[in-house]
Amino acid sequence: MSTINYSEKIPNNVNLSEDRTLQRALEGWQPNFINWWDDVGPEGSTNHEVYLRTAVSVDPQGWAQFGHVKMRDYRWGIFLNPGEAERKIHFGDHKGEAAWNDVPGEHRANLRRIIVTQGDTEPASVEQQRHLGLTAPSMYDLRNLFQINVEEGRHLWAMVYLLHKHFGRDGREEAEALLQRTSGDQDNPRILGAFNEETPDWLAFFMFTYFTDRDGKFQLSALAESAFDPLARTTKFMLTEEAHHMFVGESGVSRVLQRTAQVMNELKTDDPAKVRAAGAIDLGTVQRYLNFHYSVTIDLFGADQSSNAAIFYSSGLKGRYEEGKRTDDHVLKGQTYKVLEVKDGQLTEKEVPMLNALNEVLRDDFITDSVAGVNRWNKVLEKAGIPTRLTVPHKAFNRQIGALAGIKMSPEGRVVNDAEWNAKKAEWLPTPEDFAFVASLMGRVVEPGKFAGWIAPPVMGINRQPVDFEYVRFG
Numbered sequence: 001m002s003t004i005n006y007s008e009k010i011p012n013n014v015n016l017s018e019d020r021t022l023q024r025a026l027e028g029w030q031p032n033f034i035n036w037w038d039d040v041g042p043e044g045s046t047n048h049e050v051y052l053r054t055a056v057s058v059d060p061q062g063w064a065q066f067g068h069v070k071m072r073d074y075r076w077g078i079f080l081n082p083g084e085a086e087r088k089i090h091f092g093d094h095k096g097e098a099a100w101n102d103v104p105g106e107h108r109a110n111l112r113r114i115i116v117t118q119g120d121t122e123p124a125s126v127e128q129q130r131h132l133g134l135t136a137p138s139m140y141d142l143r144n145l146f147q148i149n150v151e152e153g154r155h156l157w158a159m160v161y162l163l164h165k166h167f168g169r170d171g172r173e174e175a176e177a178l179l180q181r182t183s184g185d186q187d188n189p190r191i192l193g194a195f196n197e198e199t200p201d202w203l204a205f206f207m208f209t210y211f212t213d214r215d216g217k218f219q220l221s222a223l224a225e226s227a228f229d230p231l232a233r234t235t236k237f238m239l240t241e242e243a244h245h246m247f248v249g250e251s252g253v254s255r256v257l258q259r260t261a262q263v264m265n266e267l268k269t270d271d272p273a274k275v276r277a278a279g280a281i282d283l284g285t286v287q288r289y290l291n292f293h294y295s296v297t298i299d300l301f302g303a304d305q306s307s308n309a310a311i312f313y314s315s316g317l318k319g320r321y322e323e324g325k326r327t328d329d330h331v332l333k334g335q336t337y338k339v340l341e342v343k344d345g346q347l348t349e350k351e352v353p354m355l356n357a358l359n360e361v362l363r364d365d366f367i368t369d370s371v372a373g374v375n376r377w378n379k380v381l382e383k384a385g386i387p388t389r390l391t392v393p394h395k396a397f398n399r400q401i402g403a404l405a406g407i408k409m410s411p412e413g414r415v416v417n418d419a420e421w422n423a424k425k426a427e428w429l430p431t432p433e434d435f436a437f438v439a440s441l442m443g444r445v446v447e448p449g450k451f452a453g454w455i456a457p458p459v460m461g462i463n464r465q466p467v468d469f470e471y472v473r474f475g
């Protein structure tokens with residue numbers, strides 16, 4: 001089962017040819033997907049041949065093959081990690097029972113909602129990133145952008161397969177609707193807030209892939225625990241691909257910092273105006289972008305207290321991050337968790353039933369993981385002898401969802417009044433001037449081995465190719 005059948009129209013390791021009805025339904029959806037790609041996928045990329053990895057097995061050793069392909073000919077397929085014989089549900093009220101190969105009637109609506117919400121983020125990010133190819137800082141970066149785009153397309157396929165196979169007519173309608181909503185569309189937007197924001201420039205792209213693709217990692221990890229085995233198996237394989245997306249974000253920001261530090265050292269200055277005049281991105285701007293992407297992304301985990309989160313867990317639909325490594329009872333009844341709330345204009349902690357706080361638990365796991373990478377960014381500054389450090393803002397900063405949405409908070413975690421918020425906002429979040437400045441740096445640099453002046457080259461290329469490899473052949 002782990003080898004993928006590429007002789008079919010839709011590459012797959014799920015024996016698709018044995019289910020003709022399903023195969024025909026998916027082959028009917030395929031041209032709609034390609035139309036969607038042509039309409040709102042990477043702009044002006046149709047004739048490029050891109051050095052892409054394509055999944056050829058789900059074996060952790062050597063699952064991908066690299067080669068130049070036109071993106072619209074990319075072999076988007078359906079790949080599930082191998083099933084575990086006699087897998088048992090390992091959390092919630094059904095703990096110890098056999099995992100489900102099909103959707104139990106009573107969980108159908110909730111599972112559909114979970115799959116549609118995850119599926120909606122995948123094409124959304126392709127739409128958000130569609131103009132970035134026109135301003136790539138290098139051919140290497142252009143290739144990475146396109147790699148992420150095709151894989152987000154494949155993640156859409158992964159969710160659409162589940163909808164078609166397990167949800168009948170409703171599922172087919174949802175699969176169509178996934179191609180009809182559009183990021184940022186007034187009338188028919190994507191489901192979640194962060195996926196309707198613009199990704200206007202490459203600094204935003206790197207922050208997005210660092211923070212928002214990491215939200216993907218945590219959501220997928222929670223779904224990889226699911227009692228619904230096909231969902232668990234497909235999300236496990238998606239996680240394999242996701243790692244590269246976060247690498248692009250982390251290394252991208254590192255390279256921006258490296259270049260900025262170099263300019264600061266050459267000019268012996270920390271004056272943002274001088275750094276900007278030299279064509280690098282000042283650290284204040286990097287921090288404001290970080291504040292924005294971090295706060296918008298942690299909103300994606302949802303309300304701090306949620307009865308849905310409790311239901312999803314207890315019924316076995318969605319576990320915690322690394323559920324299997326935890327040593328508690330995996331049922332969580334009677335346990336509590338601390339969440340923040342606003343009382344008389346101040347933040348206080350309160351204990352609530354843990355089952356209702358599972359969004360917060362996942363958000364806190366995400367925060368721990370995010371901070372680790374920010375610390376690695378700070379090592380770049382430290383090594384260059386620059387005393388400034390980046391920090392993630394307080395959890396309650398700039399929140400739009402949950403109990404914390406009601407207050408104004410400084411990045412350090414001080415409650416502020418409207419007057420102070422309005423006076424300081426331009427120090428805390430990217431301003432129109434910041435966006436205009438970063439936009440002014442975004443020129444297209446695509447000769448092999450050349451890099452825009454605001455970013456350092458990477459340490460090495462992709463798949464052991466040299467940095468100046470021809471990653472994209474322009475047609």
Ligand SMILES: [Fe+2]
Pocket residue numbers: 122151152155216
């Ligand atoms: Fe994805």
Ligand SMILES: [Fe+2]
Pocket residue numbers: 152213216242245
């Ligand atoms: Fe991703």
